[in-house]
Amino acid sequence: MRRYALIVCVCLFLGTAGAWGRTMKHVLVQMPQEVLPLLSTDNLLDAVDFRDSGMYAAVKNRMGETSVLAVLTDEYARWELSAASRAEMKLLSGGRDTVVCLVHTCLTPEPMSTVAFYTLDWRPLPASRFVRVPGADAFLRPELTKDEGRAVLDGLETALVEARLSADADTLDFILHADGGDPERRQEQAAWLTERVSCQWQGRRFVRK
Numbered sequence: 001m002r003r004y005a006l007i008v009c010v011c012l013f014l015g016t017a018g019a020w021g022r023t024m025k026h027v028l029v030q031m032p033q034e035v036l037p038l039l040s041t042d043n044l045l046d047a048v049d050f051r052d053s054g055m056y057a058a059v060k061n062r063m064g065e066t067s068v069l070a071v072l073t074d075e076y077a078r079w080e081l082s083a084a085s086r087a088e089m090k091l092l093s094g095g096r097d098t099v100v101c102l103v104h105t106c107l108t109p110e111p112m113s114t115v116a117f118y119t120l121d122w123r124p125l126p127a128s129r130f131v132r133v134p135g136a137d138a139f140l141r142p143e144l145t146k147d148e149g150r151a152v153l154d155g156l157e158t159a160l161v162e163a164r165l166s167a168d169a170d171t172l173d174f175i176l177h178a179d180g181g182d183p184e185r186r187q188e189q190a191a192w193l194t195e196r197v198s199c200q201w202q203g204r205r206f207v208r209k
Helices: 002-015 024-028 041-052 146-154 183-189
Strands: 058-060 066-072 076-082 085-094 097-106 112-118 159-165 171-178 196-201 206-208
Touching: 024 041, 024 066, 024 076, 024 085, 041 058, 041 066, 085 159, 097 159, 171 183
Parallel strands: 112 159
Antiparallel strands: 058 066, 066 076, 076 085, 085 097, 097 112, 159 171, 171 196, 196 206
């Protein structure tokens, strides 16, 4: 009955979307399955229903594993999709338009993310229009010379970049995971590489702070 009420509420909301701003809940329940293939439409509706009821929002995904809608606010959602992946979503206002930023992160062996953007009805948008995803060179400390920076990059065996959205602010952080997170290597690299690159939403795109 609650699911039926939610569907009716969403349908009524869509009819007046020109007058009211959409919240993450309304956007989330419309998400096509191909965006996050682990989650079915029933998973989305059930998880939102559980959150509305103040319950732990765990569902059995299409692979028979547990997915959890861990956070849901008017502008932000975080899914713990499985032990190996998570997804974050953020509504970002750009003047008359609002876009959905989706960060999908594979957690093993080291976190690595993809960043995608959509309209409110989940039409894909070119990510390059909204953010420049940094490569390993963006994490070099500014005091390094060009030759020193090149030597640092040449010495890296692996360099994976994780992205994280904020639930409370319009920011997107990129975190470098180099050489498998080996503690000794990480300590050495701290002299050459900064761990985090932070970007702020400026109404049309993310800009590095």
